[in-house]
Amino acid sequence: MVRCKLPDVGLNKKARKILEINGLLQQHYDLTEGGRRFINYAIKINQRGDSFTKLDFPQFTKGSIDQIVFEARKAGFVETLYVHKNAYYRVIGFPLDSFEEELTRKATGVKSTSYTPFAEYENQEKLQLLLESHLKDSDELSIHNIRINTTVPNLHQTLLHDKDRFAYHKSNKSFVCKPEFNWEKNISVKLIVTSTDLVQIIFHNTFKPIIFGERGWVELSSKLGQIQFFLKDFSDDVLPIGDWIFKRADFGRDSKKPIYIPFYATYETLQGTVFKIYAKLWNDKTRKLRFEKVLEINKPIKNVMKDYDDIKSQFESK
Incomplete structure (x- = not known):
């Protein structure tokens, strides 16, 4: 800029x-x-x-x-x-x-x-009803800011001799690349390769969250397949996608109804789940409540969906 x-x-x-x-x-x-x-x-x-x-x-x-x-x-x-x-x-x-x-x-x-913090509202009971109303009328559980790791042996050494597509950061001896795929608008990925051959895969998709479910899993797998194919340009030792580690993601639901005051707070459901709630400003300049929780998964991708029901239950409005 x-x-x-x-x-x-x-x-x-x-x-x-x-x-x-x-x-x-x-x-x-x-x-x-x-x-x-x-x-x-x-x-x-x-x-x-x-x-x-x-x-x-x-x-x-x-x-x-x-x-x-x-x-x-x-x-x-x-x-x-x-x-x-x-x-x-x-x-x-x-x-x-x-x-x-x-x-x-x-x-x-x-x-x-x-x-305007929630604490400034005079009627906390009305605020509670407002939040529950927005949570009930919200989109499917989805994920953004997804972090996935894998290891590619000798990749860092290979990139030292091939810096065309990765930028070298001398301060921490890492390589960074933002490969351009033919993806939808508002979703991109950044790859970071450390000196230990760890590949950090970071999705930027706050405006285009991926549904956490079978349909979204197909979409995510397709994108990871393209990343895998990209990495194979540099090495034949790329692990199967199922063995990559799903580190963490921001899990959340976006309200379908607009809200007109920017605010931020935490909110505990009856099930004991603590959310971060904020008025998300979208590209069309509207604001909608996003109910969000960061979950540390740290499991191979092939095992993540086994916890689907447990994860989803935390976000059910009851």
């Missing part, structure tokens, strides 16, 4: 929480270093209560900053608040001071929303 380096401004805990609430934290991790620095610098301005303009980035030419902001808006990180000689922006979810919020309201006709 950004070639010219900005100051390396870190994120504070509150900023990370707001990004997570708005479904942007994983995307933030996936940014290039330049893109991350741009977003972090913009967040720093927003956390002072101010919107930012392109004039806040004098390091860039007009053409460059126009492209940077365009890409940030397209990626769902930045929204335009109002235009008064210059366009004024903020990173989505970050509240501004009352004057800026009023300008935004007048320009858009919509009251600006910001992070």
